[in-house]
Amino acid sequence: MKRSPGFDLESFLPYRLSVTTNRVSRAFAAQYQQEFGISIPEWRAIAVLGAFAPLSSNGIVERTAMDKAKVSRAVANLLKRGLIEREPHATDQRLIQLTLSKAGRKIYEAVIPRARAIEAEVTKGLSKADIAHLHWTLDRISARLDETESE
């Protein structure tokens, strides 16, 4: 009557994903933190502002998969440190247009190559095809989650 023989947590996919991802996140956070003094939420906000500014806070929410409270706090910090600038939206007073400041863009341009370097380091030993396959796999899983969550 003994079921589930030899369940192995270490080969359980959600566990493996979680552990590996957390390690990667830590490695990155350490870099950003010590070299640029920014957290991961702040880095994400800077990244999308660098590419898509001007954006509202909600625009950042949509592009970073962070909830609005987190974005609000990240934005508040970046404003306090003068890395982004805000100005009211022309017609919709609820929206706030956010842009990288001079200093913010400087950090953006310093961080990007650094980020790419760390990404390359982590994926060293993987071929282009391996990496493409990983992205494809993550896409498939995400798609499955979309289906599952909307049931």
Next chain:
Amino acid sequence: MKRSPGFDLESFLPYRLSVTTNRVSRAFAAQYQQEFGISIPEWRAIAVLGAFAPLSSNGIVERTAMDKAKVSRAVANLLKRGLIEREPHATDQRLIQLTLSKAGRKIYEAVIPRARAIEAEVTKGLSKADIAHLHWTLDRISARLDETESE
């Protein structure tokens, strides 16, 4: 002088890993929470105790990649709820032998097939080879992190 043209956060591997993994974790946490009333740290402790009991708290730490504070809290909760039992180690008074109780094993055996089912659901559409490749890829990344961190 404009560097880093078109950096795309959504194809940035650490970001993708983080977002996808968090979604998977949430989906699982919701299941465990509502069906069995246990958190992810608690579930992990139960999982390794189910397979390797008796274990000390430190044994759980080593097999779950959680820090000892987290394990300590999870163990305290499971004890309070009568899902695990503790008895002193024969020779080393610092160690505490932990085992699943009757009720704990019941939950363990109920959760395992459920966990496998959700895993199967998330990986639906992926072939055996795809999943094997994903595990292999995560192994490679972990190995790279091992090297990087020990430098």
Next chain:
DNA sequence: TGACATTCGTTTCATTTGAAACGATCGTAA
């Protein structure tokens, strides 16, 4: 126009988190 729901962003609240301090126990070496 007015009433009502919705959206935006902030703030509050309870919970979770990891780092560090801690007491207790053990191993080791003088």
Next chain:
DNA sequence: TTACGATCGTTTCAAATGAAACGAATGTCA
């Protein structure tokens, strides 16, 4: 034996987190 450092597990503390409440602004529809 007696120090001294290491290990085990708990607890404390400050920071991060997400859910929910909130005020302000906009959209919708009668």
